[in-house]
Amino acid sequence: MADSYTPGIAAHRLEAEQIALNFADLHPPLDAHEAAVAADRCYFCYDAPCVTACPTAIDIPLFIRQISTGQSDEAGRTILGQNVLGGMCARVCPTEDLCEGACVREAAEGKPVEIGRLQRHATDTLMARQDHPFGRAPETGHRVAVVGAGPAGLACAHRLAMRGHAVTLYDAKDKPGGLNEFGIAAYKSTDGFAQAEVDWLLQIGGIALEPGRALGRDLTLDGLTAEFDAVFLGVGLAGVNALEAAGTDRDGVQDAVGFIAALRQADDLSALPVGRNVVVIGGGMTAIDAAVQSRLLGAETVTVAYRRGRGRMGASRYEQDLATSSGVRILENAQPRAILGNGAVQQIELEYTADDGTGLKGTGETLRLPADQVFKAIGQTLTLAAGLEADGAKIRVDARGRTSAPRVWAGGDCTPGDDLTVVAVAQGRDAAEDIHAELTGAARAVTGARIGDAART
Amino acid sequence: MADLTTDFVGITSPNPFWLASAPPTDKEYNVRRAFQAGWGGVVWKTLGAEGPPVVNVNGPRYGAIHGADRRLLGLNNIELITDRPLEVNLEEMARVKADWPDRALIASIMVPCEEAAWKAILPRVAETNADGIELNFGCPHGMSERGMGSAVGQVPEYIEMVVRWCKAYYDRPVIVKLTPNIADIRKPAEAARNGGADAVSLINTINSITSVNLDTMSPEPSIDGKGSHGGYCGPAVKPIALSMVSEIARAEATRGMPISGIGGVTTWRDAAEFIALGCGNVQVCTAAMTYGFRIVSEMASGLSAWMDDKGYARVSDVVGRAVPNVTDWQYLNLNYVTKARIDQDACIQCGRCYAACEDTSHQAIAMSPARMFTVKDDECVACNLCVEVCPVEDCITMVELQPGETDPRTGRTVEDASANWTTHPNNPGAVAAE
Numbered sequence: 001m002a003d004s005y006t007p008g009i010a011a012h013r014l015e016a017e018q019i020a021l022n023f024a025d026l027h028p029p030l031d032a033h034e035a036a037v038a039a040d041r042c043y044f045c046y047d048a049p050c051v052t053a054c055p056t057a058i059d060i061p062l063f064i065r066q067i068s069t070g071q072s073d074e075a076g077r078t079i080l081g082q083n084v085l086g087g088m089c090a091r092v093c094p095t096e097d098l099c100e101g102a103c104v105r106e107a108a109e110g111k112p113v114e115i116g117r118l119q120r121h122a123t124d125t126l127m128a129r130q131d132h133p134f135g136r137a138p139e140t141g142h143r144v145a146v147v148g149a150g151p152a153g154l155a156c157a158h159r160l161a162m163r164g165h166a167v168t169l170y171d172a173k174d175k176p177g178g179l180n181e182f183g184i185a186a187y188k189s190t191d192g193f194a195q196a197e198v199d200w201l202l203q204i205g206g207i208a209l210e211p212g213r214a215l216g217r218d219l220t221l222d223g224l225t226a227e228f229d230a231v232f233l234g235v236g237l238a239g240v241n242a243l244e245a246a247g248t249d250r251d252g253v254q255d256a257v258g259f260i261a262a263l264r265q266a267d268d269l270s271a272l273p274v275g276r277n278v279v280v281i282g283g284g285m286t287a288i289d290a291a292v293q294s295r296l297l298g299a300e301t302v303t304v305a306y307r308r309g310r311g312r313m314g315a316s317r318y319e320q321d322l323a324t325s326s327g328v329r330i331l332e333n334a335q336p337r338a339i340l341g342n343g344a345v346q347q348i349e350l351e352y353t354a355d356d357g358t359g360l361k362g363t364g365e366t367l368r369l370p371a372d373q374v375f376k377a378i379g380q381t382l383t384l385a386a387g388l389e390a391d392g393a394k395i396r397v398d399a400r401g402r403t404s405a406p407r408v409w410a411g412g413d414c415t416p417g418d419d420l421t422v423v424a425v426a427q428g429r430d431a432a433e434d435i436h437a438e439l440t441g442a443a444r445a446v447t448g449a450r451i452g453d454a455a456r457t
Numbered sequence: 458m459a460d461l462t463t464d465f466v467g468i469t470s471p472n473p474f475w476l477a478s479a480p481p482t483d484k485e486y487n488v489r490r491a492f493q494a495g496w497g498g499v500v501w502k503t504l505g506a507e508g509p510p511v512v513n514v515n516g517p518r519y520g521a522i523h524g525a526d527r528r529l530l531g532l533n534n535i536e537l538i539t540d541r542p543l544e545v546n547l548e549e550m551a552r553v554k555a556d557w558p559d560r561a562l563i564a565s566i567m568v569p570c571e572e573a574a575w576k577a578i579l580p581r582v583a584e585t586n587a588d589g590i591e592l593n594f595g596c597p598h599g600m601s602e603r604g605m606g607s608a609v610g611q612v613p614e615y616i617e618m619v620v621r622w623c624k625a626y627y628d629r630p631v632i633v634k635l636t637p638n639i640a641d642i643r644k645p646a647e648a649a650r651n652g653g654a655d656a657v658s659l660i661n662t663i664n665s666i667t668s669v670n671l672d673t674m675s676p677e678p679s680i681d682g683k684g685s686h687g688g689y690c691g692p693a694v695k696p697i698a699l700s701m702v703s704e705i706a707r708a709e710a711t712r713g714m715p716i717s718g719i720g721g722v723t724t725w726r727d728a729a730e731f732i733a734l735g736c737g738n739v740q741v742c743t744a745a746m747t748y749g750f751r752i753v754s755e756m757a758s759g760l761s762a763w764m765d766d767k768g769y770a771r772v773s774d775v776v777g778r779a780v781p782n783v784t785d786w787q788y789l790n791l792n793y794v795t796k797a798r799i800d801q802d803a804c805i806q807c808g809r810c811y812a813a814c815e816d817t818s819h820q821a822i823a824m825s826p827a828r829m830f831t832v833k834d835d836e837c838v839a840c841n842l843c844v845e846v847c848p849v850e851d852c853i854t855m856v857e858l859q860p861g862e863t864d865p866r867t868g869r870t871v872e873d874a875s876a877n878w879t880t881h882p883n884n885p886g887a888v889a890a891e
Contacts, residue, residue, distance in 0.1 A: 040525030104807045
């Protein structure tokens, strides 16, 4: 068996038991009493900042009060009614930047109400039941194509099904879930939760899943608009940005997203090969997820190299701390210059950077790190070329999620906005409501936070 | 160091903290350990008449109200008086008193409302050398169905009659323990004084059903699917007890009568409040039942430290200090005008003051688009609700308007002189100011 000091890229660096411990639930669920105590800390704020901070505007004080009164099922309904992927969001949301960051107790004591874990308690409780909490309106006769079974597409499809529309849900992969299934760190979504959540969501009925059907390969936008009354695109960002450095073709240089996807799909994590010395290029969540998981698989050293300072990293402070406490070194203000080796990567040469206000520049000072494996995590890009107007590198949409093409909506990472699961859910849900209004002439449902609106005017 | 020694109706104890007559004082083992822990006195669990002792239920005797983290806020019990033979209790009391002469040991008694019953038990209690007796006219459950406990405490004439018997057949202090399950607490206290009682102790427990099991539809505690009201005690009842104590302390007929304060005393501060309202000492039960005997250390050190801080040398210096400030509503100064003030630096913007005031009070708090909360002085009636619902202590305070200032709500100038309802023009029965 290999260990952390075995040169090159090797599997079985740690015992299976250690791997299992390393990849256990990052935030174990609260039991009923822990949830009651955590819920008691909520002040039931008026026009609560946590709700405003939540992209899906879950009525957080209400669901927490429902937990505190022993009605976790009802709390789950409150959450999932606003955010049907509330179970996954409870696991992966950067709550420190969203609800918990806005919590008044964070302001008061630096210790927010544990909203994320309470949400997990409530959604776990409700989803453990055999029945699905939402029903469908009578069939409208309208058919809608949803392309991409990631968070945006799933949220859109579920809301459309609720409204009585018949949905065909396409996904390029052979398994639905999108980044929930292929892109999130394993310790955030344990026990096959992503798959279980999709199965649970589809229980509503009215959604025909068509995996293995990719837009641009098996489907065309024209074909879809001809066949369906409306089309929603939640195709995500399938492309990976290229790394501008010499030697990126050496063995051991990989895309971080591919590594994470392979890891998420592995039946036996200890069989997954990882380098002895790993360097991750990038500063976002993907970089952190790849780096932490490399350490958890038994890499001896893992370095995240980011070209700017830590304050500019896309990964939250919490995620950065998670990485450093896992033994990952965060090397800031350093950009790759060359990947060195004979066939396989052996070293990476980095150059320090500085920004004097005229743009980021190399300082000329370099350093070399041993590296058996280099992960590129410098962002993903939209690959879809369907003739839609762009907004930067993404699909342009208006506030209702409408693209430049008639009867085509879009949401999630392929559209502007933060690339977060919870943002994708909000966009998918709201697009569904707009599609519903458009197809049936019904009034548009209000989905946002509105408790304090009257008082503000 | 303040001297915590108390002399209550001639009974001295090293501190004013007595354990109330209840399960903690049911036997020698407990009482010895209580004295070792530092309790100043003990009122032994209520003795019944000679003969076969009462029996208790064999299911749960307690029900409770809990906070979120299982903090016990209120306790309810359906236990009866001691279910051990009289002789055993008397022998144990005598032994304990002999070994702990500096501690107060009081015998609580509950026998039928017949002179012969009292005449029979009192000499035997006297033989134990107990420092005094406490007449249990308070227990609201079980024994009251048999014409004892609160059934006596609810009839002032009976109280007076029994107290007279006790004073006739017993030569040490007689304390009457009162039930709160009555409309006017002053009447039984007055009856006790008329009968010659040396003191009253209050409150005993309050009729209560702590909860209903919504699966079985049984009240809790449930005995084979049925429940009976019990007696409620613990932190939740303290405000009720303080009010009743204050009424006796200031009523003309009972003013100056020694009072042993009971009802939710959990900390030194609770004890100080009872003492300030006229109690010569306090009795504790639920706090000890929740946390054990060791809490008396906190109570004694806390009271002593506070007294040192305030310059009180003896407990008796504190007794009744707050009584002159308890008055009738009609005498409250209507010219005292305050306004709520929100300290914006302390505010955490939870909006609870806004919700409370906007939904349920006087719409006197404004919310800005940025969720800054400010008081509208022209609407604020100074009700204090915002202060009470604010989770941040001292974030919202009531600021007094000074004489000469104008109250924006009424447009009237604040007057220096005190004025109350008795002279108010809106009072049909107002007496013209002279």
